[in-house]
Structures are given as C-alpha cells and as structure tokens.
Amino acid sequence: MGEPGTRPITDTVPVTAPLPGSDPPSVERRYLDLLKSALLNEPGLEAEAAFYLAREAQVAGTPFTEAVAYDIPRHAPELLARVQGARTNGRFLDDDLRRPGFSYTMVGRHRLDELDACLATVLADDVPGDLVECGVWRGGASIFLRGALAAYGVTDRTVWACDSFAGLPAPGSEHDIQDLSPDVAPELAVSQDRVASHFEAFGLLDDQVRFVEGYFENTMPDLEVGTIALLRLDGDYYSSTMTVLDALYDSVAPGGFIVVDDYGLSYCRQAVDEFRAARGVTAPIEQVDWTGAHWRKEA
Numbered sequence: 001m002g003e004p005g006t007r008p009i010t011d012t013v014p015v016t017a018p019l020p021g022s023d024p025p026s027v028e029r030r031y032l033d034l035l036k037s038a039l040l041n042e043p044g045l046e047a048e049a050a051f052y053l054a055r056e057a058q059v060a061g062t063p064f065t066e067a068v069a070y071d072i073p074r075h076a077p078e079l080l081a082r083v084q085g086a087r088t089n090g091r092f093l094d095d096d097l098r099r100p101g102f103s104y105t106m107v108g109r110h111r112l113d114e115l116d117a118c119l120a121t122v123l124a125d126d127v128p129g130d131l132v133e134c135g136v137w138r139g140g141a142s143i144f145l146r147g148a149l150a151a152y153g154v155t156d157r158t159v160w161a162c163d164s165f166a167g168l169p170a171p172g173s174e175h176d177i178q179d180l181s182p183d184v185a186p187e188l189a190v191s192q193d194r195v196a197s198h199f200e201a202f203g204l205l206d207d208q209v210r211f212v213e214g215y216f217e218n219t220m221p222d223l224e225v226g227t228i229a230l231l232r233l234d235g236d237y238y239s240s241t242m243t244v245l246d247a248l249y250d251s252v253a254p255g256g257f258i259v260v261d262d263y264g265l266s267y268c269r270q271a272v273d274e275f276r277a278a279r280g281v282t283a284p285i286e287q288v289d290w291t292g293a294h295w296r297k298e299a
C-alpha cells in the first residue's frame with residue numbers, strides 16, 4: 001500500500017520457494033488454493049468492479065443499469081483488468097485508500113503464495129514454533145495460516161493474530177509516514193469481533209487461534225508466545241515494525257521465517273535494515289513482489 005519503494009521492484013516476481021506439489025494436485029493443495037482464492041475474493045471481482053462503477057455513477061449522477069452490472073467483462077473490461085491486477089499485486093484500486101475492495105486480505109496473490117511456501121518449508125523442515133502475524137486488518141493472511149495448519153493436520157501450533165483492531169496508531173516516530181492516521185485511513189480499523197467472524201466464516205475459529213488486542217508497543221514486550229516458526233510483520237510503520245522485531249526476533253527459531261509485508265515502503269524498509277544491521281543479520285532478503293520480502297533465520 002502507499003508509496004512504492006526506491007529499489008527496482010516489479011509486480012511479477014514469482015515466489016522463490018516451490019510449493020509442495022503432486023500431479024494431480026492433492027486435496028489439501030486444492031483446498032489451500034481455493035482458500036487463497038476465496039480470501040482474495042477472486043471469484044467476486046466482477047461484482048467489485050460493478051460496485052466501483054455504481055459508486056462512480058452515483059457521484060457523477062449518471063445512470064447505472066443492472067445490464068451493466070451483470071456483464072462487466074463486456075461493459076467494463078479495462079476496469080475489471082485493473083481490479084484483477086490490483087488484487088494479484090496486493091494494491092488498492094488506483095492506489096486509493098478508499099478502495100480497499102472486498103477481500104479478506106490486502107496482501108495479494110503473490111504474497112499469499114509466498115506465505116504458503118514459507119509455511120510449507122517450515123513444516124517440511126520441522127522448524128518448531130507458532131505462527132505470528134502482527135498487523136492483521138480483516139484477518140485474511142492469518143486465516144490462511146490457520147487453514148494451512150488444518151490442511152496439513154497440524155494440531156500443536158497456534159496462529160497469533162496481533163493488532164490494535166482499531167487501525168494504525170498515531171505516528172510513533174519521526175520515521176513514520178505521517179498520513180495514515182486512523183482519521184485518514186479508517187478502513188484499516190477492523191474490530192476483533194469482526195476478524196473473529198471472518199475466521200468463523202471459513203470454519204477456522206478455534207483454540208489454535210489467539211487474538212492479541214492492543215498497540216504493539218503495549219502488547220509485544222510481554223507476549224507469552226514461546227518459540228516462533230514464522231513471524232509476519234504487516235504494521236506499515238517504522239515504529240510498528242521495529243517494535244515487533246525488537247520484542248519477538250529472538251523467539252524466532254533457527255530456520256524460521258521473518259516475512260515483511262511492507263519492505264517496499266521506505267519507512268518499513270528502514271526499520272528492517274536498521275534492525276538487521278544492529279543485530280548483524282546477514283541472511284539474504286528475498287523480495288517477492290513490489291513490497292513483500294522475507295528472510296530465513298540462520299542457525
């Protein structure tokens with residue numbers, strides 16, 4: 001979301017880790033692909049495009065007919081392509097904060113595939129620990145993690161979904177972008193009850209999910225999480241990113257993944273780069289798309 005990074009980045013970089021596969025795909029693989037598609041609302045993108053058209057018509061005071069709504073590929077193919085592209089790349093339509101769409105996650109297809117691959121690697125390599133996401137919004141990426149544990153029959157790991165559930169805090173550092181306050185971006189505020197209802201909608205709300213409500217500055221230092229196999233950072237800000245790394249990095253098991261959603265945003269990248277430099281982390285960062293990246297903790 002927001003400002004593009006200063007490094008050369010592309011929207012088409014594929015995930016680097018191969019997903020486990022078989023031919024024909026296993027039932028588990030089909031479930032996970034279907035889950036990703038549903039979380040991204042990929043089957044509903046025509047309806048999203050119709051919604052945008054209807055809203056624009058309302059603002060312009062021009063007519064909008066059902067005939068148009070029911071045949072978007074014919075009447076608005078370019079808009080539909082833009083909506084599809086935005087969802088694939090994890091962007092809001094036209095990079096407009098007011099157009100977050102109707103998916104359960106804003107991470108997009110490339111980064112969900114990345115998460116899928118990282119988790120598959122963790123399980124294949126038996127890296128111990130729980131799965132933690134800091135910054136969950138509507139919950140989609142965390143829901144995917146819970147669904148993947150279910151698909152693989154894993155019952156001894158927990159998904160921790162950590163968020164204020166009230167949107168971004170006021171900028172906490174001079175390094176933080178200053179224009180994403182809750183007033184400016186109310187769409188980022190999704191209550192814990194609503195996120196829980198999203199888990200429920202996918203049949204994935206149970207005691208392998210823990211919600212941690214509050215600003216990271218308050219919740220992270222005392223988080224009783226134990227060992228972490230996968231830590232997903234998606235708090236946008238410099239301060240949110242640094243707070244989580246400071247509090248949780250040492251709990252990540254060797255071989256575990258640190259997945260950074262906002263590495264394409266200069267303020268988040270600054271926090272990650274500063275942290276890695278301060279801690280002498282030299283494990284290479286793999287960039288996944290225009291903003292997603294991860295590294296694997298060395299032994």
Ligand SMILES: C[S@@+](CC[C@H](N)C(=O)[O-])C[C@H]1O[C@@H](n2cnc3c(N)ncnc32)[C@H](O)[C@@H]1O
Pocket residue numbers: 104105106107134135136137138139140141142162163164165166167168169188189190214215216217234235236237239240
């Ligand atoms: C970009 S959204 C997360 C997107 C989400 N991972 C997804 O799958 O769509 C950023 C989230 O981080 C949360 N957040 C950012 N900084 C925070 C902080 N310091 N404490 C708690 N929550 C924070 C916001 O409330 C928001 O829900």
